[in-house]
Amino acid sequence: MKKHTFLYLLVILIFNCESEKKNMSTTPKYVEETHSFAKPNNSVITHLDLDIVVDFEQEIIEGTATYQISNNNASEIVLDTKFLDIISTKADGKNVDFKLDAFDEQLGEALRIPISEDTKTITIAYKTTHKTEALQWLNPQQTADKTNPFLFTQGQAILTRTWIPIQDSPQIRITYTAKVKVPQQLMAVMSAENPKQKSSDGIYNFKMQQPISPYLIALAVGDFEYKAVSNRTGVYAEKSMIDKAQTEFSDMEKMVAAAENLYGDYDWDQFDVIVLPPSFPFGGMENPRLTFATPTVIAGDKSLTSLIAHELAHSWSGNLVTNATWNDFWLNEGFTVYFEIRIMEALYGKDRANMIALIGRQDLEEEVEGFKDEPDMTKLKLDLDGKNPDDGMNSIAYDKGYLFLRTLEEKVGREKFDAFLKKYFKTNAFSTVTTEEFVDYLNTNLLEPNNIDFKVKEWVYEPGIPSNQAIIVSNKFENAEQTLKEFLDTKSIDISKTKDWTTQEWVHFIRNFPETITTDDLARLDEAFNFTNSTNSHIAMVWYEQAINHDYHGNNVDQKIEDFLIHVGRRWYVSTLFKAFKRADKVDEALAIYKKSRPNYHSVTVNTIDDMLGYEDFESGGMQ
Ligand code: BES
Ligand code: ZN
Numbered sequence: 199m200k201k202h203t204f205l206y207l208l209v210i211l212i213f214n215c216e217s218e219k220k221n222m223s224t225t226p227k228y229v230e231e232t233h234s235f236a237k238p239n240n241s242v243i244t245h246l247d248l249d250i251v252v253d254f255e256q257e258i259i260e261g262t263a264t265y266q267i268s269n270n271n272a273s274e275i276v277l278d279t280k281f282l283d284i285i286s287t288k289a290d291g292k293n294v295d296f297k298l299d300a301f302d303e304q305l306g307e308a309l310r311i312p313i314s315e316d317t318k319t320i321t322i323a324y325k326t327t328h329k330t331e332a333l334q335w336l337n338p339q340q341t342a343d344k345t346n347p348f349l350f351t352q353g354q355a356i357l358t359r360t361w362i363p364i365q366d367s368p369q370i371r372i373t374y375t376a377k378v379k380v381p382q383q384l385m386a387v388m389s390a391e392n393p394k395q396k397s398s399d400g401i402y403n404f405k406m407q408q409p410i411s412p413y414l415i416a417l418a419v420g421d422f423e424y425k426a427v428s429n430r431t432g433v434y435a436e437k438s439m440i441d442k443a444q445t446e447f448s449d450m451e452k453m454v455a456a457a458e459n460l461y462g463d464y465d466w467d468q469f470d471v472i473v474l475p476p477s478f479p480f481g482g483m484e485n486p487r488l489t490f491a492t493p494t495v496i497a498g499d500k501s502l503t504s505l506i507a508h509e510l511a512h513s514w515s516g517n518l519v520t521n522a523t524w525n526d527f528w529l530n531e532g533f534t535v536y537f538e539i540r541i542m543e544a545l546y547g548k549d550r551a552n553m554i555a556l557i558g559r560q561d562l563e564e565e566v567e568g569f570k571d572e573p574d575m576t577k578l579k580l581d582l583d584g585k586n587p588d589d590g591m592n593s594i595a596y597d598k599g600y601l602f603l604r605t606l607e608e609k610v611g612r613e614k615f616d617a618f619l620k621k622y623f624k625t626n627a628f629s630t631v632t633t634e635e636f637v638d639y640l641n642t643n644l645l646e647p648n649n650i651d652f653k654v655k656e657w658v659y660e661p662g663i664p665s666n667q668a669i670i671v672s673n674k675f676e677n678a679e680q681t682l683k684e685f686l687d688t689k690s691i692d693i694s695k696t697k698d699w700t701t702q703e704w705v706h707f708i709r710n711f712p713e714t715i716t717t718d719d720l721a722r723l724d725e726a727f728n729f730t731n732s733t734n735s736h737i738a739m740v741w742y743e744q745a746i747n748h749d750y751h752g753n754n755v756d757q758k759i760e761d762f763l764i765h766v767g768r769r770w771y772v773s774t775l776f777k778a779f780k781r782a783d784k785v786d787e788a789l790a791i792y793k794k795s796r797p798n799y800h801s802v803t804v805n806t807i808d809d810m811l812g813y814e815d816f817e818s819g820g821m822q
Contacts (some may be wrong), residue, residue: 228369229605229632231523232583233307233356235299236365237442238270243365246808248376252386253713254347257328257335263740263773265372269458275313275320277357278366280306281329287311288321296322304586306359326498330803334477341420341475342436342493344759346384348420349475350490352483352802353413355524355587365410366797368520371409378402378420387434387472389416389485405672406486407467409628411520416485418472425515427451430464439493443473443544444502446496449545456544461514461537465627469510472473477767479800481505484512492768494735497804500735501701502541504554504590509542511537512701516625522630527629528578531591532599533619536607539600553702559670560709562597566662568592569700573661578602579633588802602657604639605668606804610648618644633658661802674700686712691726709739711748720750730755736763746778760791768797773806 226236236242243265248260257302267275279298287296289311291695299308312321326333336348351361359366378386382400383392390404418434425444426432428451435443450469458464462659471482471489473496482505489509495502515533535558543551568577578598607615613760622639631639637654645652656664685691699707708729724730730753731740742759744750763775768780772795779788788811796804796813808814 199293205712228424229522230369231367231369231650232526233587234365234367235278235305236367236370237276238365238367238370240444241267241272243275243277243370243372244268246364246374246415247374248362248374248378250569251379252378252381252417254335254349254381254574255446259333259361260320261325262365262517264319266319267317268314269313269317271315273312273314274310277309277322277363278306278310278356279309279324279363280360281327281361282360282702283321283325283327284309284363287323289308289313289317290319291321293346305356309363309409324363326361331359332361334641334800336475336477338676340477342438343421343684346421346552348418348475349689350418350420350478351416351481352490352800353415354483355527355591357802358412358415360653362412362415364415364679366412368411368413369522371520371628372412372632374404374406374415376404376417378404378417378419379663384419384421384700385423386417387422387488388412388418389488389816391468392434392470408486410486410517412487414517416483416488416489417488418474422472422474424470430467430508431569432453433471433473434488439473439496441744442496442498443471446498446500447506450506450510450528451501452545453510453541456541457514457537457690459509459511460540460616461623463711464513464519465531466513469513471509477798479767479769479803481768481770482509483810484509484516486513486517492766494768494771495663496732496767497701497736499701501734507541508538508546511541518628519623519626520630522632522635524590525580525582526631526808527590527632527634527638528595528599529589529636531595532578532603532676535596535600536603545579549672549674550700550702552670553603553674553706554673555670556675557620557702557705557709558593560599561593562601562663565593565597569661571739576661578658588805598657601667602664605657605666606644606652606669608668609652609666610644610650614644614648621636645707651792663770671798674703675706677701679710682707682710685723686715689719689722693726697729701736704737704757706739708737708744711744715744716746717748717750717752720745721752724750724753724755728753729788730758733766735766735771739774743774743778746775746784747783749782758792764795765799767795767803769803769806771802772799773810776807776810780810 226239245266247264250259252259286292294312301307313448331773334350338346340611341348348716358364380386380400385396386402388404390406393402419436422434422436423440424432424434425440431450433447454464454469466487468487471491473491473493476493478492481492495505507744511534515529515537521527539551540553576594582590653664653666681695724789732738745755776788
């Protein structure tokens with residue numbers, strides 16, 4: 199070999215090694231994310247100190263957000279904001295000029311703050327505006343006790359940026375402290391260490407020591423109090439609700455213990471629930487240490503508390519191991535439904551667990567049918583590029599995700615599956631996971647070692663429900679179906695057969711009315727069971743849906759439906775009923791009710807129903 203050829207090869211070799219090293223050291227930690235403007239691979243927030251005043255008169259929050267940052271040689275840090283009034287920005291205490299990019303309907307505006315190599319902190323002085331989407335300001339009439347106003351936030355999926363300027367991607371994890379000033383007669387709580395009593399001056403200090411994703415930062419302010427259920431669980435609620443809430447949720451400690459027994463220690467010390475006013479747009483929201491819940495979960499007989507098991511389960515699947523992007527949302531919700539049903543089985547047995555699973559199975563069937571023209575939306579791994587992440591938040595992530603995991607469990611056996619899940623939570627604690635990473639992890643840690651062939655790719659990346667799905671059966675539901683059939687055949691019902699029915703059986707019974715059921719049949723059933731006046735929100739909701747479907751108007755049900763829609767803002771309930779009106783060609787009736795109920799709803803419910811009913815075309819105006 200000629201000398202210069204040798205030298206040439208040596209140079210190539212060294213160069214290759216160098217570039218390999220470089221590649222390794224620059225392997226990005228954060229994956230591409232279409233729902234945030236932040237560039238966390240360049241510069242990222244690591245800790246937040248929030249100092250804010252909650253002004254009920256002006257209905258704004260005002261104050262400063264100071265971040266500790268980690269800078270990877272960038273000359274600016276990019277944050278997400280939407281509908282915020284940015285007043286000034288500082289880097290290490292010195293004023294710097296910020297820039298706001300053009301406004302994007304879904305994502306808001308990128309806020310760019312110049313930094314230098316050694317910048318340690320940035321501070322942003324800001325105010326929220328009346329367009330904020332996270333906050334709902336309630337007047338006293340909209341609360342249970344009707345004497346004081348109330349405020350709550352909803353961060354998931356991309357709304358935190360409408361009340362705090364932040365890098366709003368689930369991949370980001372920060373610790374935080376907050377100093378929050380509220381009117382003296384009110385109390386404030388957050389997804390953090392919380393007070394158990396009111397302060398004398400309306401000032402509250404919070405600390406969240408574990409790193410969490412921004413969508414989990416939450417605040418509620420109102421006139422509520424605390425009652426413990428055990429030394430690490432308890433409830434916050436308004437005075438008129440507190441005892442009912444404490445009784446309804448009295449199994450909370452057992453739930454935490456059962457969850458720990460399944461998948462490892464509860465890492466957040468305290469598990470409390472706050473019962474919010476009825477406009478809260480979700481059943482529950484898993485804000486760490488403090489689940490936010492709808493009052494419609496309080497049925498008086500603990501029959502709807504699987505919702506608490508669900509939000510508790512998110513303390514592992516979601517809050518500890520988090521979906522990397524909203525396209526991976528099923529990793530949060532599918533795992534959580536699976537875990538929820540396991541907790542319910544541990545506390546109340548297989549019958550109850552299978553009924554919950556089968557209700558979800560029916561929801562899944564309906565969702566897949568509803569997406570028959572958009573089959574891509576029935577994949578577990580989504581592509582929400584250019585869409586609002588809310589579009590992916592439907593039964594597919596929850597119930598197809600559940601069915602996938604249940605099918606896996608049945609294939610490998612519970613013991614192995616539980617050991618696998620426990621290890622998955624432990625290995626990935628306080629970090630985020632993409633669908634691809636999970637699929638790899640599953641193959642390496644469960645399927646390959648056990649020589650199991652499973653249609654993983656089909657489950658995750660293809661539409662519809664694969665044929666190897668687990669079949670879920672429930673004798674209780676078969677009995678309920680039989681009772682329904684007998685009623686339809688004989689027009690009479692043997693009430694003794696239904697006397698031990700749980701909410702789930704009633705829901706199943708009502709949801710399975712055939713197309714051909716008559717208004718006379720409905721009137722007879724209503725006379726026997728008074729569904730129209732049910733105090734159980736789930737039973738009432740499915741009954742109202744059938745009343746709309748089948749043009750039933752007895753027992754003053756129309757008024758009841760209207761009252762329900764005006765009072766309750768839980769999106770799942772509200773959208774089920776408005777969808778029924780639409781399907782039955784009763785959009786005018788729906789719009790007449792919606793005009794009255796809309797001012798009571800949180801923005802996430804408003805957005806969904808506006809779209810569904812074409813409200814903006816109708817009113818030719820925006821949100822009032
Ligand atoms: N994290 C969700 C609520 C959510 C989802 C908020 C997507 C914003 C965007 C919560 O854990 C949830 O799933 N709630 C359900 C509870 C039910 C499945 C038991 C709800 O609100 O109905
Ligand atoms: Zn959930």
